[in-house]
Amino acid sequence: MRRSSRMAAAASQAAGRTIQFYGHGIPYIDDTEIKGRLIVIEGPDASGRSTQIGLITAKLEAAGHAVLNTGLKRSELISEGILEAKRNFAGRKTLSLFYAADFADQLENKIIPALRAGYIVLADRYIYTLLAREAVRGISRRWSHNLFSFAIVPDLVFYLDVRPEELVHRVFQKNAYLDYYESGADMGLSDDMFESFIKYQTMIAKEFRRMQKRYNLVIIDGNRSIPETNADLQKRIDAFLESARAGRLAAL
Template identity: 40%
Template sequence: MNKYFNQEFPGKLFTVEGIDGSGKSTQLKLLHQWLQNEGYGVFFSEWNSSPLVKTTTRRGKTKQILTPTTFSLIHATDFADRIEREIIPPLKASAIVLADRYIYTAFARDVARGVDPSWVRKLYEFAVRPTIAFYFKVPLNVALDRILSSRAQIKYYEAGMDLGLSSDIKESFKLFQEKILIEYEKMIDEYGLTVVDATLPINDQQKKVREIVVKKIKELKKFPKPFNYFSQFAAKK
C-alpha cells in the first residue's frame, strides 16, 4: 500500500470531523453548493459508503457480531476503496474533494472502543493529508439536543451499545460520544485540526469555513457555468 500522507497532489482535500450532531454535514453541504456555484470541480466522499463492504457491514451490524477490531478493519477497507476510487483521482486532476468524516473518525471511534491508538493510526498510513481538516467543536449536551430532537432512533453501534456502557440506549450514546469527544480533543494538536466553534449559528460558521477554504484554492481552475438554453424561457416572477 502506498503512503500518501506526505505526498502533494494538485487538488485540494477538505474534511469535516466532530461528534454526531456537531453540524459537520450541514456545513459541508453548504460549502459543496457554494464551490459548485463558483464553478470549481468538486467531488464528495462520505465515511462508510463504499459498496465494497456494504453487505458485510450490514450483516455484521444486524447480527451484532462486530468486534472493535473487525469493525475497525471494515472501516479501513471502506476507506481504502474510497481513497483509491473517489479521493485520489480527483486530487490528481486538480479538483476539490470534500470528505464527510475522515481518518480522525476512525482514530476517535475505534480508540473509544478500546482499539490501540498507534495500531489504528498505522492502519491508515495510506491516507492523504487533508489540505484542511475542520473540527466542529461542540459541547456534548448541545450535540445531544440536536441529535435527539432531529432523529427518532439511535442505532446499536452508533450508541456504542457493543461496549456495554449502559443498557439504556440514550445513556450509552451519551457515554460513547463523551469518549469520542475526548479523543477528538487530543487530535487537535496532534494533527493540527482547524477548530470551528460549532455552537455558532449555521451561517456564521459557514462564513468562517469559506474564508479558510478560499485561501487554499486560489490556484485552482474555475469552469464556466454550462449555458442553460431553457433558462431564458423560465417564467420571471
C-alpha cells in the same frame, strides 16, 4: 540556479505536488502528482457535517471549482459488508478492518483520481472518526494509526465540536433515534441509552482534542447556528485556497 532550471521547477510546482501519506502509503501511487485539494469535515452525528458540506459544495461550485463529495461507508464494494458486520455484532478489530477496506477502495478509485484531475474533494468524515472510535474502545492507537497509514494527509481538517447535550437536542429535533454504536451501547457504558450517548460522545470529543496536534485538526465551535458555523468554515477555506493560488502564481 540557471534560469531554465528555475522555470522547470516552477512549472513542476504549478502542475501539482506529490501525494503525502501518513505512513508508507500505497507503493504504486507514491510518486503520483495531484492538482486538487482534500478538505475534511469531522464531527459527531447531528453536528451538522452534511449540512455544512452541502453549503460549502454549492459555494465552491459557484466559484468555478470542481467538487467531489466522499465519506465513510460509501464504497460500492465494502459498504454493505460493514452494515452486515454491524448487524451481526462483529468484533471491534473486524469492524476496523472493514472500514479500512472501505476507505482504501474509495481512496484508490475515487479520491486520488479526483485529486489528480484537480477537484476539491470534500470528505464527510475521514480516518479520524475511525481512530477516535477505536481508541475509546480500547484498541491500541499505534495499531490504528498503522492500519490507516496509507491515508493521504489532507490539506485542511475541521472538527465540529458540539456539546453532547446539544447533540441529543438536535437528534430529537429531527424525530430521529439514538444510534446503537454512536451511543456507545456496545461498550456497556450505561443501561440508559441517553446516558450512554452523553458519556460516549464526551469520550469521543476528548479523543479528538487529544488528536488535534498530531493530525492538525482545526476545532470549530459547532454549537452556533448553521449560518454562523458556515461563515467560519467558508472564511477559513477561502483564505486557504487564496493562499494556495497565490503560491502557485508566485512560482510561475
